[in-house]
Amino acid sequence: MARILIVYESKYGQTEKISRFIADKMKARGHSVDLLEAHAKSTDLSHYRTIIVGGPVYANGYPRALSKWVRNHSGDLNIKPTAFFSVCLGVMQKDQTVQRSEARIVQGFFRKTNWLPKKWAIFAGALNYSRYGWFTKRIMHTIAKRSGADTDWNRDYEYTDWKEVSQFADDVLAIQNEEPMNMNLVF
Template sequence: MTNILIVYGSGEGQTAKVAWEIAETLTKHDAQVDLFQGTDVPPGLDLSGYDGVIIGASIHLGKYQPYMLDYARRHGQSLSEMPAAFFSVCLTAAGDSPEERAQVAEYLATWTQETGWEPALVGSFAGALRYTQYGFIKRFIMRGIAKKSTGDVDTSRDYEYTDWESVAEFATNFLMLVQARQEVTA
């Protein structure tokens, strides 16, 4: 059985939702998955017990969670020696303009620059606007951001932009990468 570790950072929960969907897709393909929020990874967890690792983080105000950057830096050597993937979740990925695509590419490049780790597979998924969970100030700020990008400014409801088929495809592609590595080393 293929053993996969998923470690993610999530602000309002969309990255957690994406991580769970990836885990569910992998499990449907008979993989064993351990899933941890980046702040809850057991101390001393040995990555060598896994056939592959997926790291996920989200962008908030232009930055990834510091604890996820730190996790990738600390484990960069191990991640570079095994099938390992990274996925990013951000509202900007919901846009289709050249500027928004360039911004998403910049976020992904920043991840690699700040961690020193170049993943074998990278995914970028649109996030969500959770207006109903935000406080007044954050709701006001996010409404301004949304007005420029998605146009969804009704703060009485939430909006989800994640393309779940793309998430499942990312998971399946990662599993194929892991299985190809297993065949080579068998």
């Protein structure tokens, strides 16, 4: 079975929760899976057959540590089977303009980091009002209102579709059996 690395950055915990869910599913299938926070000490990627990267969208971008990690490892990432998942509430909106905007954020991340994974997906995250400070709570409340999410900030809400995450994990396992790529990316 394959050795898989999942690299993530998670500010309020949902991206980490999704990463652990994917890891558990892959471990149940007999794979060896390591989790690494992007801001942690770097690791040797040569030991891994497949690499998955996950991050939350904040202010139309990804955490600096995640972008830096991907940029620093793009050479290795572009020659292995890789996948990316994005976590944001905007994906809950059914407005096509918003959907295209979310996809542009992901594509912009790939351009900035010079990386093109074989598979990527966007998952709805969570509203963890109990973890937010005063200012963030109000911003998230406004975003929730626009996306039709829950606005009672006296409790937390989870919107992640775990069936979608499970399907993503299956799709990633399928791509790891394909031949590695050797790409020179030009954006």
